[in-house]
Amino acid sequence: MKRISVILGVVAASIALAAVTVQGAKGGGFVRNAAGAEAYCWMDVKKANNGTEVRVGGPARVRTQRRDGDHVIVTEIGMPKADELIKDGRSVAFAGHALLVISVDGNVRVRREGRLQGLVTDRRSPEHPGDPDTVRLKFTAPTGNPWEFAGLLVRGDIAVYQRTE
Numbered sequence: 001m002k003r004i005s006v007i008l009g010v011v012a013a014s015i016a017l018a019a020v021t022v023q024g025a026k027g028g029g030f031v032r033n034a035a036g037a038e039a040y041c042w043m044d045v046k047k048a049n050n051g052t053e054v055r056v057g058g059p060a061r062v063r064t065q066r067r068d069g070d071h072v073i074v075t076e077i078g079m080p081k082a083d084e085l086i087k088d089g090r091s092v093a094f095a096g097h098a099l100l101v102i103s104v105d106g107n108v109r110v111r112r113e114g115r116l117q118g119l120v121t122d123r124r125s126p127e128h129p130g131d132p133d134t135v136r137l138k139f140t141a142p143t144g145n146p147w148e149f150a151g152l153l154v155r156g157d158i159a160v161y162q163r164t165e
Helices: 002-018
Strands: 021-032 039-048 054-057 060-068 071-079 084-088 091-104 107-121 136-138 147-164
Touching: 002 147, 021 084, 021 091, 039 084, 039 091, 039 107, 039 136, 039 147, 060 091, 071 084, 091 147
Parallel strands: none
Antiparallel strands: 021 039, 021 147, 039 054, 039 060, 060 071, 071 091, 084 091, 091 107, 107 136, 136 147
16 A cells, blocks of 8 residues: 555655646737738747746747838847746737848848747727737847837737646
8 A cells, every 4th residue: 555655755746846837929910000011920839838948939920011111121139049038917929039130122121130029919808809909029130220029919819828738
């Protein structure tokens, strides 16, 4: 009987040690700022913690397009892997190395390495199904002006989550 209790204790401890808490934000869509401009953003950023090791990763992207006279200006920022992530309630702040590319009429004019920081808040819930999610993004680099975009997610959805695997 004692042996069975010890074995069950070891199994329970092993299961507890194997549990991984995963936090993150996943999804995207069109964000509209106060001036009416839109950006498309998408992310799948996450942090996994098993009690002894923390791993952060996942990509994020943002793209804007606007006309300036006869010219189409496209700004794209890609972050291949987040290296910071903090979840606070229904919000996730993340950051990572990123590349900003600005094209005019399909020709690359600016290509700059820097850092993308994001803050997303998942405001949709069963109690508030119509409240749009919020997105705030900022790209900074050693040279050049920072790029910022913030607004409400008018089409799409971003889910902020925490689960145990």
